[in-house]
Amino acid sequence: MEIVAEKIGKKFNKEWIFKNFSISIKENQSLAVTGPNGSGKSTLLQLLAGMLPPTEGKIRFQTDQLNLPVEEWYQTIAYAAPYLELIEEMSIRELSNFHQNFKPFKNNLSTEEFINKIGLGHASEKEIRFLSSGMKQRVKLGLALFSNTSILMLDEPTTNLDSKATDWYLEEIHKQLGKRIILICSNQSHEYSFCKDLIKIK
Secondary structure: OEEEEEEEEEEEOOEEEEEEEEEEEOOOOEEEEEOOOOOOHHHHHHHHOOOOOOOEEEEEEEEOOEEOOHHHHHHHEEEEOOOOOOOOOOEHHHHHHHHOOOOOEHHHOOHHHHHHHOOOHHHOOOEHHHOOHHHHHHHHHHHHHOEOOOEEEEEOOOOOOOHHHHHHHHHHHHOOOOOOEEEEEOOOHHHHOOOOEEEEOO
């Protein structure tokens, strides 16, 4: 799998966030995107994920030199961000089962095993709306980390996490290095220090 962006740009309300940006992200590459708030980090990540269309330029997902249809991109991506909402009326167990209809877990991980891996076995039947912000972030990260996809995209992954949960994130993300494309948007060096490549948006 390879992500290729050719001279892409994005503008909102006639204001350009960035222009003429090109990059080729290779299979199993780990890459961090940093920059001040409002610089366009999240916008760039959403463009590369196909969640937003570029104002100019092209983005391609390639497998074995063949372009993947845009409508199939989502199947290759696991994405977690503070601004992405979960289905509040579902319990953790129900959400985990629902998620697997679209993106199965890696290594045939069962729902029970998944819930234990994210450290929320005691709250498996609790509805998402009653979880703390830190617990919700664990669920979001877990769904992304353990989904069987070739691309992992994380935006500010340790938002709302305490030190114990942050250590859990770092332990799990290190297990993923060299096994899938990893893209992380962050201003916190501990969230991405393991990435081999870095893009700084000024």
